[in-house]
Amino acid sequence: MTRLEQDICLIGMPGSGKSTIGKLLGQRFKVSFYDIDRYIEKKHQKKVSEIYKESEENFRVIEKIAIKEIINLSPRIISTGGGTVKSDSSMTLLKKDRLILFINRPIEEIKDEIDINRPIFSNDSTRIYKLYEERYPLYKRYSDIEIINSGDINLVIKKIINKVNYNLGV
Numbered sequence: 246m247t248r249l250e251q252d253i254c255l256i257g258m259p260g261s262g263k264s265t266i267g268k269l270l271g272q273r274f275k276v277s278f279y280d281i282d283r284y285i286e287k288k289h290q291k292k293v294s295e296i297y298k299e300s301e302e303n304f305r306v307i308e309k310i311a312i313k314e315i316i317n318l319s320p321r322i323i324s325t326g327g328g329t330v331k332s333d334s335s336m337t338l339l340k341k342d343r344l345i346l347f348i349n350r351p352i353e354e355i356k357d358e359i360d361i362n363r364p365i366f367s368n369d370s371t372r373i374y375k376l377y378e379e380r381y382p383l384y385k386r387y388s389d390i391e392i393i394n395s396g397d398i399n400l401v402i403k404k405i406i407n408k409v410n411y412n413l414g415v
């Protein structure tokens with residue numbers, strides 16, 4: 246497949262690989278890619294972790310405005326932040342005309358890699374398990390396809406392309 250037949254949005258836990266995979270898919274298909282967090286950082290000239298630390302509520306408002314602006318730019322691929330699924334109205338905007346992929350990376354692999362000092366984990370490495378429990382139903386609810394992200398990321402990209410094609414009957 247040389248063309249990406251369907252616009253895509255990636256959801257999943259923090260550290261699951263959404264930003265990395267979104268960028269790789271954009272390069273693979275030579276299509277436009279936006280990462281919501283990077284867009285927010287450019288727009289506000291501030292780290293998302295700082296905005297989030299000041300107030301999650303305010304961050305979710307900023308995030309929803311960013312989603313509206315990004316959608317107007319008609320990107321083919323969008324990577325969300327791990328908590329975007331907490332806002333039903335944000336997900337309704339993203340779900341329209343887009344295939345939603347749940348990037349599910351084994352928690353142990355996420356835990357081994359990420360900095361637990363991220364504000365979302367409040368310096369507590371066990372917090373990620375609780376977060377996964379809380380959010381898993383949301384990732385399932387909003388996704389069309391689940392992708393296990395484990396092992397060679399290039400093989401994961403291939404798996405995504407195959408699953409997207411299969412889903413579209415291509």
Ligand SMILES: Nc1ncnc2c1ncn2[C@@H]1O[C@H](COP(=O)(O)OP(=O)(O)O)[C@@H](O)[C@H]1O
Nearest residue numbers: 258259260261262263264265394395396397398
């Ligand atoms: N399959 C994989 N193999 C090795 N490292 C991975 C894999 N998937 C993601 N990563 C790494 O995990 C880290 C978090 O990825 P990132 O794309 O920032 O996740 P997210 O945007 O979901 O928070 C990055 O360092 C990335 O390179």
Ligand SMILES: O=C(O)C1=C[C@@H](OP(=O)(O)O)[C@@H](O)[C@H](O)C1
Nearest residue numbers: 258259260282297326327328365
């Ligand atoms: O899970 C969350 O609530 C968050 C995840 C982060 O994005 P990543 O999933 O890309 O790390 C970022 O949007 C913000 O710090 C909040």
Ligand SMILES: [Mg+2]
Nearest residue numbers: 263264282326
């Ligand atoms: Mg990210």
